[in-house]
Amino acid sequence: MEPWVRVLLLVAFLFPALVECRVRHYKFNVVTRNTTRLCSSKPIVTVNGRFPGPTLYAREDDNVLIKVVNHVKYNVTIHWHGIRQLRTGWHDGPAYITQCPIQPGQTYTYNFTITGQRGTLLWHAHILWLRATIHGGIVILPKRGVPYPFPKPEKEIVVILGEWWKSDTEAVINQAMQSGLAPNVSDAHTINGHPGPLSPCSSKQGGLKLQVESGKKYMLRIINAALNEELFFKVAGHNLTVVEVDATYTKPFTTDTLLITPGQTTNAILTADRRAGQYLIAASPFMDSPITVDNATATATVHYSGTLSTSATTLTKPPPQNATSIANKFINSLRSLNSKKYPAQVPLKMDHNLLFTVGLGVNPCSTCVNGSRVVAAINNVSFVMPTYSLLQAHYFNKSGVFTTDFPGNPPISFNYSGNPPGTSPANMNTMNGTRLYRLNYNATVQLVLQDTGIIAPENHPVHLHGFNFFQVGRGLGNFSPKNDSKKFNLRDPVERNTIGVPSGGWVAIRFRADNPGVWFLHCHLEVHTTWGLKMAFVVDNGKGPNESLIPPPSDLPTC
Numbered sequence: 001m002e003p004w005v006r007v008l009l010l011v012a013f014l015f016p017a018l019v020e021c022r023v024r025h026y027k028f029n030v031v032t033r034n035t036t037r038l039c040s041s042k043p044i045v046t047v048n049g050r051f052p053g054p055t056l057y058a059r060e061d062d063n064v065l066i067k068v069v070n071h072v073k074y075n076v077t078i079h080w081h082g083i084r085q086l087r088t089g090w091h092d093g094p095a096y097i098t099q100c101p102i103q104p105g106q107t108y109t110y111n112f113t114i115t116g117q118r119g120t121l122l123w124h125a126h127i128l129w130l131r132a133t134i135h136g137g138i139v140i141l142p143k144r145g146v147p148y149p150f151p152k153p154e155k156e157i158v159v160i161l162g163e164w165w166k167s168d169t170e171a172v173i174n175q176a177m178q179s180g181l182a183p184n185v186s187d188a189h190t191i192n193g194h195p196g197p198l199s200p201c202s203s204k205q206g207g208l209k210l211q212v213e214s215g216k217k218y219m220l221r222i223i224n225a226a227l228n229e230e231l232f233f234k235v236a237g238h239n240l241t242v243v244e245v246d247a248t249y250t251k252p253f254t255t256d257t258l259l260i261t262p263g264q265t266t267n268a269i270l271t272a273d274r275r276a277g278q279y280l281i282a283a284s285p286f287m288d289s290p291i292t293v294d295n296a297t298a299t300a301t302v303h304y305s306g307t308l309s310t311s312a313t314t315l316t317k318p319p320p321q322n323a324t325s326i327a328n329k330f331i332n333s334l335r336s337l338n339s340k341k342y343p344a345q346v347p348l349k350m351d352h353n354l355l356f357t358v359g360l361g362v363n364p365c366s367t368c369v370n371g372s373r374v375v376a377a378i379n380n381v382s383f384v385m386p387t388y389s390l391l392q393a394h395y396f397n398k399s400g401v402f403t404t405d406f407p408g409n410p411p412i413s414f415n416y417s418g419n420p421p422g423t424s425p426a427n428m429n430t431m432n433g434t435r436l437y438r439l440n441y442n443a444t445v446q447l448v449l450q451d452t453g454i455i456a457p458e459n460h461p462v463h464l465h466g467f468n469f470f471q472v473g474r475g476l477g478n479f480s481p482k483n484d485s486k487k488f489n490l491r492d493p494v495e496r497n498t499i500g501v502p503s504g505g506w507v508a509i510r511f512r513a514d515n516p517g518v519w520f521l522h523c524h525l526e527v528h529t530t531w532g533l534k535m536a537f538v539v540d541n542g543k544g545p546n547e548s549l550i551p552p553p554s555d556l557p558t559c
């Protein structure tokens with residue numbers, strides 16, 4: 001035995017925590033299974049036969065290996081939403097952006113290390129509408145021996161909010177793409193896979209029953225895995241203390257209602273400060289524009305130990321669907337923790353000042369119902385998915401797959417927010433393109449996302465891959481560089497990976513391009529992504545291997 005091996009073994013024996021095996025192995029078998037929800041039965045595509053799928057557990061600094069085997073008829077990829085993927089873009093997952101799909105019968109092992117992050121994230125399919133049933137939680141614990149910056153809860157519970165269609169979700173989006181109209185909204189919302197006790201089909205279904213003891217604290221790791229809907233979340237008779245969003249700590253604040261958009265996560269502490277009883281948990285949609293949503297409320301229960309089985313459940317009234325003020329109150333309460341240990345490193349000097357309009361459009365379509373189809377765009381470009389992966393094209397210098405002329409500003413300036421009504425452009429057509437925006441390694445970017453009133457103003461939860469960003473400002477109407485930037489919060493703005501662009505308003509974010517690769521930016525309402533509300537940044541390598549993309553793994557799928 002080599003002497004150093006002997007020393008290592010001795011250290012391992014004396015201090016197991018120091019050399020704890022930090023590689024976590026998972027196997028994801030993508031399989032079809034039949035399931036019954038809402039009194040109807042249909043086959044769904046799942047990971048390991050589970051809905052929602054398995055939770056990934058890891059610690060900060062762990063290396064995570066997930067072997068994905070595709071046993072279904074669809075092409076599949078999995079995205080580890082919010083994981084920074086420093087220099088490991090090959091393992092990010094969006095189909096045709098960072099990889100070709102894992103085809104039926106194929107296998108791919110995702111391999112990434114979690115650096116500088118702790119909290120709750122989610123994983124989900126990133127191709128077609130498979131995300132509807134292929135999703136699950138990611139729990140990143142702090143390094144061993146490092147406490148939370150808040151009292152340790154008695155127990156932690158992963159709470160996954162979802163959306164359920166009675167029909168096959170691929171049939172739903174295919175029908176919409178043929179007609180050119182909006183897809184059918186879902187038939188129910190779910191909490192951990194179930195519509196809950198108030199649903200007529202709940203008896204056989206079970207659902208989340210959170211067992212608590214009076215006087216103790218519980219941490220809910222809440223994930224919005226819905227396809228198309230922002231959700232309010234409430235617990236009857238209880239306030240919630242928010243401590244973390246998108247795997248970054250926040251200044252704790254107490255609220256009776258949370259707002260979580262698709263792709264966002266929130267850790268909230270529930271203090272069991274009642275003596276006994278059952279209390280309803282409710283997840284209901286937020287939509288403050290004239291757009292149809294699924295108005296069903298998903299429910300679950302908090303159950304105190306010692307509660308009589310005959311005791312009635314305390315109910316809660318969900319906020320009205322159009323409760324903009326409740327949504328704003330929640331969003332405006334969010335701040336980075338910005339402590340000595342967890343400072344908010346907000347970029348102050350900007351290399352790029354970008355303004356991206358996000359919204360809808362209408363293009364001609366001779367085979368569609370109205371002779372036109374609804375589309376969506378960023379800076380008037382409806383993104384066209386390539387048939388080859390952008391990251392591979394970038395790394396191997398393959399030309400003809402994308403261009404790097406994505407406009408940094410709207411090609412035409414107009415009254416973006418369309419308020420007063422009638423002031424949006426009459427010509428609602430968009431351009432097509434697979435256009436990327438190029439950044440040097442370590443460049444600083446300020447990006448203002450401006451909603452448009454074309455067709456209708458609407459909230460857009462925009463997600464950036466490969467980075468966290470700071471939300472430095474937010475407002476209604478058209479962004480004014482002169483007036484609005486004066487009011488930016490550069491001290492303790494919330495840090496996240498998915499941000500809601502307010503209906504008829506704007507949000508300003510800042511990030512540092514310290515991760516080489518090709519990084520997708522898109523609306524996390526799946527319907528808008530499908531319609532083209534997406535683009536990508538290409539970040540060049542910096543100096544030396546520590547600032548460069550690692551070479552592709554040998555099992556990277558091809559196309």
Ligand SMILES: *[C@@H]1O[C@H](CO)[C@@H](O)[C@H](O)[C@H]1NC(C)=O
Pocket residue numbers: 032033034043
């Ligand atoms: C699902 O149910 C259908 C008919 O209801 C059946 O033909 C099929 O074999 C089932 N599939 C699985 C995976 O159990």
Ligand SMILES: *[C@@H]1O[C@H](CO)[C@@H](O)[C@H](O)[C@H]1NC(C)=O
Pocket residue numbers: 065088111112550
């Ligand atoms: C995972 O990727 C790292 C490089 O980021 C590499 O060193 C390691 O060997 C890979 N692990 C496996 C099992 O392929």
Ligand SMILES: *[C@@H]1O[C@H](CO)[C@@H](O)[C@H](O)[C@H]1NC(C)=O
Pocket residue numbers: 167168171172175184
């Ligand atoms: C969408 O809804 C319409 C109207 O209810 C219905 O006719 C159609 O079958 C639905 N489409 C799918 C794919 O379920």
Ligand SMILES: *[C@@H]1O[C@H](CO)[C@@H](O)[C@H](O)[C@H]1NC(C)=O
Pocket residue numbers: 237238239254255256
């Ligand atoms: C929740 O907090 C608010 C404001 O602090 C307070 O007025 C209310 O009584 C609290 N509700 C419960 C159920 O503790």
Ligand SMILES: *[C@@H]1O[C@H](CO)[C@@H](O)[C@H](O)[C@H]1NC(C)=O
Pocket residue numbers: 295296
């Ligand atoms: C939900 O929408 C349906 C159809 O638009 C409507 O019939 C129903 O009353 C609504 N339910 C609630 C609780 O608003």
Ligand SMILES: *[C@@H]1O[C@H](CO)[C@@H](O)[C@H](O)[C@H]1NC(C)=O
Pocket residue numbers: 320322
């Ligand atoms: C919200 O919708 C209700 C009816 O559904 C309406 O009465 C109310 O005026 C709306 N509130 C706002 C702020 O738009």
Ligand SMILES: *[C@@H]1O[C@H](CO)[C@@H](O)[C@H](O)[C@H]1NC(C)=O
Pocket residue numbers: 369370
């Ligand atoms: C498009 O078609 C739908 C359904 O036929 C109809 O309700 C809608 O008014 C039409 N929209 C336009 C802009 O023609």
Ligand SMILES: *[C@@H]1O[C@H](CO)[C@@H](O)[C@H](O)[C@H]1NC(C)=O
Pocket residue numbers: 383384385432
């Ligand atoms: C734009 O791209 C879509 C496919 O994404 C295609 O169906 C459409 O014909 C294209 N339109 C133009 C004007 O090229």
Ligand SMILES: *[C@@H]1O[C@H](CO)[C@@H](O)[C@H](O)[C@H]1NC(C)=O
Pocket residue numbers: 395396397
């Ligand atoms: C791609 O081009 C860059 C710059 O010209 C070069 O450094 C790199 O080696 C090329 N990569 C491949 C895989 O050919």
Ligand SMILES: *[C@@H]1O[C@H](CO)[C@@H](O)[C@H](O)[C@H]1NC(C)=O
Pocket residue numbers: 379380411412414425427428429430431
């Ligand atoms: C978007 O592009 C289309 C096609 O070039 C053009 O007709 C339209 O005026 C543009 N609209 C805006 C708002 O830039």
Ligand SMILES: *[C@@H]1O[C@H](CO)[C@@H](O)[C@H](O)[C@H]1NC(C)=O
Pocket residue numbers: 442
């Ligand atoms: C990135 O730029 C900042 C200044 O904006 C500088 O302090 C830092 O050293 C740079 N980092 C790298 C890795 O180049």
Ligand SMILES: *[C@@H]1O[C@H](CO)[C@@H](O)[C@H](O)[C@H]1NC(C)=O
Pocket residue numbers: 073074075100101103387558559
């Ligand atoms: C799967 O992806 C490959 C590579 O892009 C493509 O050629 C094939 O048509 C896709 N298969 C299906 C079933 O979509």
Ligand SMILES: [Cu+2]
Pocket residue numbers: 459460461523524525528529533
């Ligand atoms: Cu959107």
